[in-house]
Amino acid sequence: MNTGSDMLWLALVVLGGSLAVALTLVGVLLLRLREVEQRIPEKESGHESVLDRLLENEFRLRTIIESEPECVKLQAEDGTVLEINPAGLRLVDANQPADIIGRKIYSVVAPEYIEIYRENMRRVFAGEAVVYEFRAITLTNRIRWMETHAAPLRDARGHIYALLGITRDITEHKQAEEQARRHQTELARVARLSTMGEMATGIAHELNQPLSAIANFSRGCIRRLRSGEITTEEMIEPLVEVCEQAERAGEILRHVRDFVRKSELKTKPMDINQIVRAVVKFTEHEARHHRTMMHLQLDPKLPKVEADSIMIEQVICNLVRNAVEAMAEANSPRREITIRTHLFGNDAIEIEIGDTGPGIDEAIMDQVFDQFFTTKPDGVGMGLSISRSIIESHGGHVRAESGGTGASFRFTLPTSEGQTTKHERADSLHS
Ligand code: ADP
Numbered sequence: 001m002n003t004g005s006d007m008l009w010l011a012l013v014v015l016g017g018s019l020a021v022a023l024t025l026v027g028v029l030l031l032r033l034r035e036v037e038q039r040i041p042e043k044e045s046g047h048e049s050v051l052d053r054l055l056e057n058e059f060r061l062r063t064i065i066e067s068e069p070e071c072v073k074l075q076a077e078d079g080t081v082l083e084i085n086p087a088g089l090r091l092v093d094a095n096q097p098a099d100i101i102g103r104k105i106y107s108v109v110a111p112e113y114i115e116i117y118r119e120n121m122r123r124v125f126a127g128e129a130v131v132y133e134f135r136a137i138t139l140t141n142r143i144r145w146m147e148t149h150a151a152p153l154r155d156a157r158g159h160i161y162a163l164l165g166i167t168r169d170i171t172e173h174k175q176a177e178e179q180a181r182r183h184q185t186e187l188a189r190v191a192r193l194s195t196m197g198e199m200a201t202g203i204a205h206e207l208n209q210p211l212s213a214i215a216n217f218s219r220g221c222i223r224r225l226r227s228g229e230i231t232t233e234e235m236i237e238p239l240v241e242v243c244e245q246a247e248r249a250g251e252i253l254r255h256v257r258d259f260v261r262k263s264e265l266k267t268k269p270m271d272i273n274q275i276v277r278a279v280v281k282f283t284e285h286e287a288r289h290h291r292t293m294m295h296l297q298l299d300p301k302l303p304k305v306e307a308d309s310i311m312i313e314q315v316i317c318n319l320v321r322n323a324v325e326a327m328a329e330a331n332s333p334r335r336e337i338t339i340r341t342h343l344f345g346n347d348a349i350e351i352e353i354g355d356t357g358p359g360i361d362e363a364i365m366d367q368v369f370d371q372f373f374t375t376k377p378d379g380v381g382m383g384l385s386i387s388r389s390i391i392e393s394h395g396g397h398v399r400a401e402s403g404g405t406g407a408s409f410r411f412t413l414p415t416s417e418g419q420t421t422k423h424e425r426a427d428s429l430h431s
Contacts, residue, residue: 071167074153077125079104079118082162091146091169093138100139110135110143112291119293124150124163133170145174181285206252210245217242267394269304269416270312272341272349278309279316280339286321290328292335294320299342305349305413311390312413315398316353318383319409323355325376326407330358348396348412359402368400387411 065072071088075081081100092108094100100108109117113134120132129151136146148167152160217238224230280294287294305312320337327335336356344350360368367373369388374381384400391398391411398411 073165075163093140108136110137124152145171210249213245214242267306267308270307270309272305273298275309275312279313283320287324290324292324295338297340303415306416315387315390318387319353327357332357344412347415350412352410354408355406357406359407
């Protein structure tokens with residue numbers, strides 16, 4: 001074999017080897033490609049099953065929500081209705097979802113409740129779950145009472161993107177409650193009238209006697225003076241009689257006053273915050289009716305006060321009603337009442353009822369506590385005067401202030417501990 005053919009053989013072997021390596025590589029690549037090709041549909045079918053499951057879940061949730069007998073709705077932060085179920089559509093008298101979805105919920109909230117509704121929405125979007133009542137005017141102008149349980153709805157990152165509300169119609173319940181309240185008010189009014197009537201008849205009867213005697217003695221004196229048949233000496237006896245009878249009349253009135261004061265005051269250690277909350281409960285309805293919001297800033301760590309709770313309720317109630325009326329009469333754009341309680345010195349608690357109304361004119365500031373002083377067309381002018389008597393009979397003080405934002409009434413009540421130490425001190429002085 002010559003070297004030329006050797007070289008050719010060598011070249012052929014090298015070429016064959018490289019070809020084999022190249023073919024193997026291509027084969028491997030093709031195999032990989034097939035594998036990848038096979039895997040793609042696998043992945044796709046994986047995606048599809050996740051999607052299916054999601055759709056199935058959504059369908060299931062939708063079926064539950066749509067067959068839910070209560071109204072379930074989602075609202076955006078500005079009040080836009082995003083979703084509502086068929087029960088919700090029926091609740092607002094909507095014929096189809098488009099009648100309410102995309103519209104603001106405020107279009108079915110009574111005007112005096114819009115601000116309260118907004119405040120509750122703000123609380124939900126701040127992360128709170130709240131329950132609130134409001135009056136609704138449906139799309140066909142029917143007036144209904146509603147109660148909503150609302151909670152924030154968060155996305156995967158925890159961001160609140162909607163309000164989830166479950167609302168039900170509580171109109172019948174409200175009407176029954178209102179009827180019971182009216183009935184109770186009427187009963188209290190009749191009871192008060194009959195007690196006052198009885199007392200007035202009793203006082204008139206008691207006073208009639210000394211007054212008739214005064215009239216008779218005076219008439220006798222005048223007659224005898226006119227006819228000139230009486231001496232100065234003889235005048236003295238009937239005039240003494242007149243004085244005595246007048247004093248008796250005064251005594252009767254004093255008794256009545258003492259009776260009214262003593263018989264009605266039944267004090268015991270009371271939680272002032274509890275009294276405030278009780279008043280808020282029964283004045284809330286009236287406040288809402290006049291679009292007034294009530295805020296409480298109650299110090300939770302207060303000692304007990306020595307009080308007749310019914311009487312103190314009456315005082316706070318008078319002050320709250322006056323604030324509601326003042327703001328409604330002045331048509332104040334912002335209507336808020338804040339009730340605060342805090343410690344006052346070592347042995348008293350101060351209760352403050354502040355409003356955002358027109359305030360009290362400096363010229364009448366000194367008269368507001370006077371009996372029969374009123375600036376209202378149908379006012380009686382007894383509320384503040386009675387309130388002051390009640391507070392003073394408890395050993396407290398009341399004062400009115402008028403600043404830039406409205407009027408504020410503050411009164412103090414002695415704490416039970418303060419009262420005890422005072423009594424102990426008084427007892428030790430007497431012994
Ligand atoms: P009435 O409510 O029958 O008028 P009150 O003794 O309760 O009797 O009140 C006397 C007056 O005090 C009211 O007519 C009003 O002029 C004034 N007043 C009381 N509270 C307020 C208030 N919060 N804001 C403005 N004025 C008030």
